[in-house]
Amino acid sequence: MKVKVSTVAFSTNQLLVKELKRHFQDVEINEKGVRIPESELASFYKDADAIIVGLEKITPELLDRLPNLKIIAKYGVGLDNINLEACYARNVSVGWTGGVNKRSVAEMTLGFMLALCRNLYSTSNQLKSGIWNKNGGSHLTGKTIGIIGVGNIGKELISLLSGFQCNFLLNDIVENKELDGSNLTFVDKETLFKESDFITLHTPLTTETNNLIDLEALKKMKRTAFLINTARGGIINELDLKIALEQGIIAGAALDVYETEPPQDLELLRLENLITTPHTGGNALEAVLAMGNSAIEHLLKFKNSYN
Structure with a gap:
């Protein structure tokens, strides 16, 4: 063969x-x-x-x-x-x-969360430019995590976050009855957008999820919220995300996947409140x-x- x-x-x-x-x-x-x-x-x-x-x-x-x-x-x-x-x-x-590869992607997502909320990425880059910024951000502990797509990776992420006393707002096309706990709640996307401190995407790219996160959705999020995509490019409208990050509509984001790979929008990639990695979540x-x-x-x- x-x-x-x-x-x-x-x-x-x-x-x-x-x-x-x-x-x-x-x-x-x-x-x-x-x-x-x-x-x-x-x-x-x-x-x-x-x-x-x-x-x-x-x-x-x-x-x-x-x-x-x-x-x-x-x-x-x-x-x-x-x-x-x-x-x-x-x-x-x-x-x-x-x-x-669920552990690999879930670990990267957890890493993004810590880097975003504790300003690890932004202050590291600033220090390399000679800027001594002592802003240590906020705890991940106790935050509300919105997970869109609660399959293998979504469930693995919940397990990894078990020591952080987080509350979880979950959204999926199927409500998984196996997921049961006082800190786990299935909600509609509207509620998830409005109440989450972090929103992390773990769905396939389909006609239903294409451009799922657009400017309208981003404007529903907290100004202090963070958005993470380690799933597929195209779920987030990158032009709308750039506007949201530039205008402070959300606090920051992390992308491991892009509409076009490698991505070509250098203005987006260079934003200080965006962490970017070259589709290595599962690697x-x-x-x-x-x-x-x-x-x-x-x-x-x-x-x-x-x-």
Whole structure:
């Protein structure tokens, strides 16, 4: 079985590449070290029986150009980049494991919260410029945390925050009855926007969540509130966020994901009350290995099912 790996994080991890080649003889990885442009994916995947993808868009048009393709293994957890209906209509299997990087993303979210409320990021940058700012911000302890999307990562974040005596306002398309506690309350988005000290997003990017956080939503938030997105770019309208941060409509934000990656709006990226990271929420070493090994396991299960 010919296997091709397009995702950079897998291709540059020698442990994962070695493990993949231990099980499959015919392997080609992305040796460029940068994401393959969408226009070149068909050429790269050509003749592959199996592919391992990260954020690459798998469209019906692309699948039509890959007649040999039998299985797609997902490196990561989000499936919004893969047209599942088109895959199944063409008898292409999709291997995916939910929650495999949940600890990594939840830890980054917690780190963002602490950096924002304690002014760790802003005062660090100021000190490097010679400014001695003694404003230590406020405690995370006791704050109200609004979580939109209470799946694997949202639940992991609640667990991580258990020692901070926070109250949680939760919003999801399904009210999870397993989540029960005096500090956990499912509410509508309107209430969550108005009452949260932190709002953190953990939903997939869909037609319902695209531009979910726009200027109207931002104006409903407290002026002292912080917004965090470690989910998918496009859930937040970045132009509206820039206005909100520039005008002090909210106190600050942290982004690990962007509408276009890498992001191009340098005015947004340079705002002092915005923390930016290059989509590394799920890229802790442990998560990289877990996601990569999960993808390999899906390929092995598929291969063994035909033996």
